[in-house]
Amino acid sequence: MSVLNDLLQGFGTxxxxxxxxxxxxxxxxxxxxxxxxxxxxxxxxGLLLPVALQMDSPTAAFIMFAGIYYGAMYGGxxxxxxxxxxxxxxxxxxxxxxxxxAKRGRGKAALATAAVGSFVAGTLSTLALTxxxxxxxxxxxxxxxxxxxxxxxLAMVTVTALVGRSLIRGMMSLALxxxxxxxxIDQILGQxxxxxxxxxxxxxxxxxxxxxxxxAVGETLHIAARLRHLxxxxxxLSTGQGWMTRQDWRRSWxxxxxxxxxxxxxxxxxxxxxxxxTFLSYTFEKFRSKHKKQFGQGAIEGVAGPEAANNAAxxxxxxxxxTLGIPTSATAAVMLASLEMFNIQSGPQLFExxxxxxxxxxxxxxxxxxxxxxxxxxxxRLWVKVLQIPRPVxxxxxxVFAVVGxxxxxxxxxxxxxxxxxxxxxxLMRMFDFxxxxxxxxxxxxxxxxxxxxxxxxxxxxxxxxxxxxPLTITLLVLTAVALVVPYLPRFIARxxxxxxxxLAFGEDD
Amino acid sequence: VFAxxxxxxxLLSPTRDYPPRTAASTGDTTSAINDxxxxxxxxxxxxxxxxxxxxxxxxxxxxxxxxxxxxxxxASVQWLxxxxxxxxxxxxxxxxxxxxxxxxxxVFFVLAVWILGSRHLIRDGLIGVVLxxxxxxxxxxxxxxxxxxxxxxx
Numbered sequence: 212m213s214v215l216n217d218l219l220q221g222f223g224t225x226x227x228x229x230x231x232x233x234x235x236x237x238x239x240x241x242x243x244x245x246x247x248x249x250x251x252x253x254x255x256x257g258l259l260l261p262v263a264l265q266m267d268s269p270t271a272a273f274i275m276f277a278g279i280y281y282g283a284m285y286g287g288x289x290x291x292x293x294x295x296x297x298x299x300x301x302x303x304x305x306x307x308x309x310x311x312x313a314k315r316g317r318g319k320a321a322l323a324t325a326a327v328g329s330f331v332a333g334t335l336s337t338l339a340l341t342x343x344x345x346x347x348x349x350x351x352x353x354x355x356x357x358x359x360x361x362x363x364x365l366a367m368v369t370v371t372a373l374v375g376r377s378l379i380r381g382m383m384s385l386a387l388x389x390x391x392x393x394x395x396i397d398q399i400l401g402q403x404x405x406x407x408x409x410x411x412x413x414x415x416x417x418x419x420x421x422x423x424x425x426x427a428v429g430e431t432l433h434i435a436a437r438l439r440h441l442x443x444x445x446x447x448l449s450t451g452q453g454w455m456t457r458q459d460w461r462r463s464w465x466x467x468x469x470x471x472x473x474x475x476x477x478x479x480x481x482x483x484x485x486x487x488x489t490f491l492s493y494t495f496e497k498f499r500s501k502h503k504k505q506f507g508q509g510a511i512e513g514v515a516g517p518e519a520a521n522n523a524a525x526x527x528x529x530x531x532x533x534t535l536g537i538p539t540s541a542t543a544a545v546m547l548a549s550l551e552m553f554n555i556q557s558g559p560q561l562f563e564x565x566x567x568x569x570x571x572x573x574x575x576x577x578x579x580x581x582x583x584x585x586x587x588x589x590x591x592r593l594w595v596k597v598l599q600i601p602r603p604v605x606x607x608x609x610x611v612f613a614v615v616g617x618x619x620x621x622x623x624x625x626x627x628x629x630x631x632x633x634x635x636x637x638x639l640m641r642m643f644d645f646x647x648x649x650x651x652x653x654x655x656x657x658x659x660x661x662x663x664x665x666x667x668x669x670x671x672x673x674x675x676x677x678x679x680x681x682p683l684t685i686t687l688l689v690l691t692a693v694a695l696v697v698p699y700l701p702r703f704i705a706r707x708x709x710x711x712x713x714x715l716a717f718g719e720d721d
Numbered sequence: 722v723f724a725x726x727x728x729x730x731x732l733l734s735p736t737r738d739y740p741p742r743t744a745a746s747t748g749d750t751t752s753a754i755n756d757x758x759x760x761x762x763x764x765x766x767x768x769x770x771x772x773x774x775x776x777x778x779x780x781x782x783x784x785x786x787x788x789x790x791x792x793x794x795x796a797s798v799q800w801l802x803x804x805x806x807x808x809x810x811x812x813x814x815x816x817x818x819x820x821x822x823x824x825x826x827x828v829f830f831v832l833a834v835w836i837l838g839s840r841h842l843i844r845d846g847l848i849g850v851v852l853x854x855x856x857x858x859x860x861x862x863x864x865x866x867x868x869x870x871x872x873x874x875x
Contacts, residue, residue, distance in 0.1 A: 265864050428810070432803040435837060603837035604848055607830050610806070614813060614829075615822075615856055619866045627814035631807060638803060 218341060221570030225578050230274050234575050237275035238582050241282020246290050246597050250430065250609060252283040253541040253651070257422030258612055260549055261619040269553040270568050274575040276549065280542055281333065281576065284522050285583050288325040289594050292318060292514070304489040305521070308506065308513030315509050319591075323455045324463045324511055325518040326587045332471040332519035333580040336526035339475050341573055344562070348534040351559035356666040357678050361687035363660040366537050369480075369694040371649045378698060380645045387636075388653020391416055398662050399669075411625050418548035419620045420630050421654055425647055427613035428634025431606045433641040463515040466496050470519025477520075478527020478539070492520035526576065533561060533569055537656070541648045544655040805836045821871015826853035 224230060244255045256276050263272035291306030292313050305325060312321040354362070371381035394405045395415025406412040455463070470492045477488035496516040497506045506513055531537045536557035538544035550557045555565055562569055587594070617630045640647060671677035678684055813829040830849035831842070839845055860866045 261866060262864055265866060432806055435802040435806050436799055601839060603834045603839035604845065606837055607833035608852060610810060610833055611826055611830055611852060611856070614810070614817070615860070615868070618817065618868065619860065622867075624814060624818060627817070628811065631810050631814065634810075635807060 214341060214345060217566060217570045218574060220567065221572075221574030222577075224270060224567065224571035225274060225574045230271055230571070230575070231578070233271045233275040234278050234579055235582060237278020238282040238285075238579050238586060240275075241279035241284075242286035242289075242583070242586060242594065243282075243597060244279070245283035245286020246594050247286075247600075247605065248290055248294070251426065251542070252280045253422055253545050254426035254430075255279050255283070256542065256545045256549065257419050257426070258616040260419045260545075260552065261616060263549065264552060269550075269555060270571050272549070272553070273546075273568065273572050276546055277572055277575055278579045278582075280525060280546075281522070281579050282583060284525060285326065285329055285587055286594065288329070288514075288518050288521075289322060289587075289591070290598065292321045292325065293595065294598060304493040304517035305514045307493065308510050311509035312511065312514065317509060317511075320455050320459050320511065321509075321514050322591060323588060324459060324515045326584060327455075328463065328467040328470065328515045328519040329522040330580050330584045331467045332474060332521075332523040333526065333583075334577065335468075335471045336475040336478075336523035337573065337576040337580070340526045340529055340576070343479075343530060344534055344569075344573070347530060348559050348562040351534050354535070354559065354683070355681070356663045356670065357681065357684045358687065360660055360663040360667060361678065361684045361691070362535060362537055363656045363663065365687050365691045365694065366531075366539055367649070367652055367656055367660075368691045370539065370652055371646075372694050372698050377644075378695070381649050384640065384645050384647065385649040385653045388650035389657040390653075391421065391650070392654040392657030393661065398658065399665050409625075411623060411629070415658075416629070416633075416654070417620060418545060418552075418655065420617055420626060421633060421651065422545055423613045423616050424630040424633025425637035425650060427609050427616075428631060429637025429641060429647070431609055431613075432634060432638035434602070434606060436638070436642065459511055462511050466492070466512045466516035467519040469495065469499075470516040470521075471523040473516075474520035474523030475527040478524030479530040480527075480539075488520040488524050489517040492516040529572075529576075532557075533572075534559060536561070536659075538652065541651040544651050548655055802836060802838075806833060809833055809836060818869045819871065821873050822857050822868040823853050823873050824871060826856070 225234065240255065241252060244250045244252065256279055259275070259279075263275070266272050288305055288309065291303070292309035295306055295310035309321045309325065312318060367385060371385045372378055390405070392415075394412055396402070396406075396413055397404050403413060470488075473492045473495065474488040477491070493513055493516060496510075496512040500506065500510060500512050528539050528543050531539055532543045532547060536547060536559075538547045547557055550561075555561070555568070613630070614627060617627055621627075637647060637650075640650075667677050668674075678688065809829060809832050813825055816825045827846070827849040830852060831845050834845045834849075835842075857868055860868050
């Protein structure tokens with residue numbers, strides 16, 4: 212029963228007034244950025260990193276970060292339903308039915324099923340995380356250098372292959388990320404790489420700078436380029452409409468559970484966060500539903516399932532992050548980078564060396580879920596107000612925060628320019644439909660992969676067959692190859708049948 | 722390497738990655754942006770076009786609008802707004818240290834808001850003053866992160 216003990220201790224940490232305050236700040240901030248179209252949890256955490264480093268305990272910082280991630284998931288659903296502009300990509304699926312419901316005057320019911328579904332899924336999947344984390348971490352202790360290399364490769368390739376519409380574009384983004392990740396002093400020999408003799412580049416491009424450039428500057432420029440074409444209309448929430456009717460509950464509970472069941476394992480696999488399970492859940496509910504005709508016109512199952520999958524996937528993402536130190540989404544990558552900033556060794560040792568931190572984090576997820584449920588439904592009018600902030604004011608403020616964030620972490624004019632430069636690259640990538648998430652993953656996982664590869668080479672005297680000696684390594688490499696092929700399967704099958712079909716693709720992670 | 726593979730594939734069968742667009746957008750001109758990697762062509766489905774220097778006709782740039790970006794109409798992308806914003810950002814970064822955070826932020830904010838299309842100068846000025854003051858004092862006093870003081874003796 213040591214798990215229960217640890218968890219209770221975690222609750223003890225979280226329920227202290229200071230940490231509870233940070234959890235509340237986190238979920239509020241997260242909901243806020245989730246509601247705002249265009250900024251996501253990755254950017255928020257990236258901007259908060261310099262601030263968080265000033266805090267005395269990393270535990271409080273991580274409780275806040277987890278709250279931001281979770282809150283953004285809740286907030287994103289509000290924007291999708293009322294504005295039909297998904298605040299973050301994982302809510303694209305719920306925008307389909309949710310906005311239709313809102314247009315038909317059932318906005319409150321849609322918001323309620325999203326919030327309650329998120330709560331149910333969040334709690335259940337956190338329970339799953341509690342149960343699976345320790346066994347997985349002990350399994351992960353057996354991982355050796357070649358396994359880590361294969362695992363990092365798998366995470367990168369799956370995210371790249373499954374997110375976005377074109378494999379080649381994803382690979383190009385990934386290559387850019389790997390290149391950025393290699394800048395700086397090499398971790399094994401201490402050589403300078405790609406620094407061009409510049410002192411500023413010796414310590415590499417920091418995560419804050421990369422995230423701020425790509426997400427804050429890039430996204431703002433992207434929005435500026437098509438400012439006049441954004442939907443401004445917010446679906447009204449009339450006072451007359453009620454929350455969920457008894458029938459809504461009856462039609463929602465099963466999709467919630469199914470969404471959780473789909474979301475958690477997909478989040479836990481190194482397969483790119485929440486987009487895939489939300490779409491899977493949507494398709495599945497559509498297929499299962501007795502009300503097939505309502506789909507496309509506001510079927511409540513189409514909101515309940517994906518929203519549950521969305522939140523369940525987040526707890527899933529934490530499984531590889533906490534046990535293996537492998538991030539599977541851009542936000543998780545930023546959280547991993549912040550662990551490193553606090554000098555906390557990520558990977559399987561995390562549970563042994565920083566057990567208190569991890570269990571407090573897990574306990575904070577339970578608490579955060581309750582906070583979010585309390586925060587979201589009664590305060591829905593406030594969040595609708597947030598949606599009405601004038602766009603120019605909003606995006607100009609984001610730019611100011613971006614500059615402050617970079618300045619606070621570096622104090623250098625040249626690095627500000629570098630962030631703007633990265634922002635321009637991010638903007639062009641967005642304009643031409645290159646996915647952003649692989650860049651972040653490449654930049655953060657790249658150095659680790661590089662180190663593990665060279666460690667393997669050093670141990671085996673440069674013999675590449677070291678990667679094909681252990682069954683675990685081989686399995687991971689085979690999975691990588693499968694991930695490369697999977698997106699092409701529907702088209703291949705369609706070609707066999709003489710029909711054309713779209714490539715399997717999902718929205719992009721922010 | 723990826724760029725080369727991509728380019729080769731584009732030449733062989735330009736329609737592979739991009740299903741033909743709907744009638745509304747097939748008339749658009751295709752163009753490549755020349756940002757040093759000329760082979761990253763955003764090619765239209767019909768007809769296949771080779772990359773060319775298009776700094777001049779950037780306004781007609783075609784963007785492959787994905788399913789998720791229904792708002793990106795190729796013909797209507799405005800390149801001037803982001804360009805002005807970048808210029809403003811660079812200027813902001815440049816004057817931040819000599820002039821100081823408080824003043825430069827207010828000026829930048831008003832400028833950026835104006836570029837982004839707002840025309841309420843007084844309201845935006847007020848927001849800018851409040852925003853920069855709140856950030857400055859919360860960072861320097863509460864969080865002990867230093868921001869450039871500049872010409873104002875605060």
